[in-house]
Amino acid sequence: QVQLQESGPGLVKPSQTLSLTCTVSGGSISSGDYYWSWIRQPPGKGLEWIGYIYYSGSTYYNPSLKSRVTISVDTSKNQFSLKLSSVTAADTAVYYCARGYDGYDGYWGQGTLVTVSS
Amino acid sequence: DIQMTQSPSSLSASVGDRVTITCQASQDISNYLNWYQQKPGKAPKLLIYDASNLETGVPSRFSGSGSGTDFTFTISSLQPEDIATYYCQQYDNLPPTAFTFGPGTKVDIK
Numbered sequence: 288q289v290q291l292q293e294s295g296p297g298l299v300k301p302s303q304t305l306s307l308t309c310t311v312s313g314g315s316i317s318s319g320d321y322y323w324s325w326i327r328q329p330p331g332k333g334l335e336w337i338g339y340i341y342y343s344g345s346t347y348y349n350p351s352l353k354s355r356v357t358i359s360v361d362t363s364k365n366q367f368s369l370k371l372s373s374v375t376a377a378d379t380a381v382y383y384c385a386r387g388y389d390g391y392d393g394y395w396g397q398g399t400l401v402t403v404s405s
Numbered sequence: 406d407i408q409m410t411q412s413p414s415s416l417s418a419s420v421g422d423r424v425t426i427t428c429q430a431s432q433d434i435s436n437y438l439n440w441y442q443q444k445p446g447k448a449p450k451l452l453i454y455d456a457s458n459l460e461t462g463v464p465s466r467f468s469g470s471g472s473g474t475d476f477t478f479t480i481s482s483l484q485p486e487d488i489a490t491y492y493c494q495q496y497d498n499l500p501p502t503a504f505t506f507g508p509g510t511k512v513d514i515k
Contacts, residue, residue: 334449334492393451397447
């Protein structure tokens with residue numbers, strides 16, 4: 288059974304870079320069949336797709352966040368990561384990582400709350 | 406960008422009731438439409454993929470239908486454990502290059 292676990296700082300200062308890592312267990316991140324996604328949810332609000340990466344390194348990003356987002360993969364550690372630069376309070380959210388296949392995300396991490404505040 | 410609308414935004418129903426949620430896309434998305442259930446404090450869970458396919462292990466009281474721009478999600482007999490917010494999600498292609506979630510429908514027990 289694939290499991291995903293997000294990790295990273297829970298508090299980030301405005302204008303700084305938010306960095307999160309998702310560790311995958313129970314399956315290889317190098318499987319060509321899957322892509323690895325980041326999705327976020329501001330408190331009390333809906334879901335927003337951030338972007339995803341294939342193990343090969345190909346990435347796709349939400350156009351509204353593209354200028355600030357970088358998603359990378361480390362196959363040796365079975366991890367993938369999210370960096371979001373120049374954060375503001377509007378980036379405060381629960382951040383989820385997920386495994387996608389053919390357009391749907393079947394496995395999700397439990398999520399991690401990141402608060403942007405000085 | 407493809408926009409997604411969902412209705413209603415919330416509903417209350419009795420145990421055993423049939424519950425229907427609709428999702429509309431701003432342009433034709435074929436059957437590129439998924440449904441997720443999210444319980445408070447939990448990650449979303451995939452219920453239906455590609456408009457009408459039931460994810461493995463999901464109870465058969467959940468179903469989805471539709472294609473093009475109009476989609477329907479149905480719970481045939483509402484159970485107490487179905488209290489959650491339900492989101493539709495569209496993707497644009499295979500492989501997908503963009504996703505959009507609907508605003509969600511909160512389902513409560515009357």
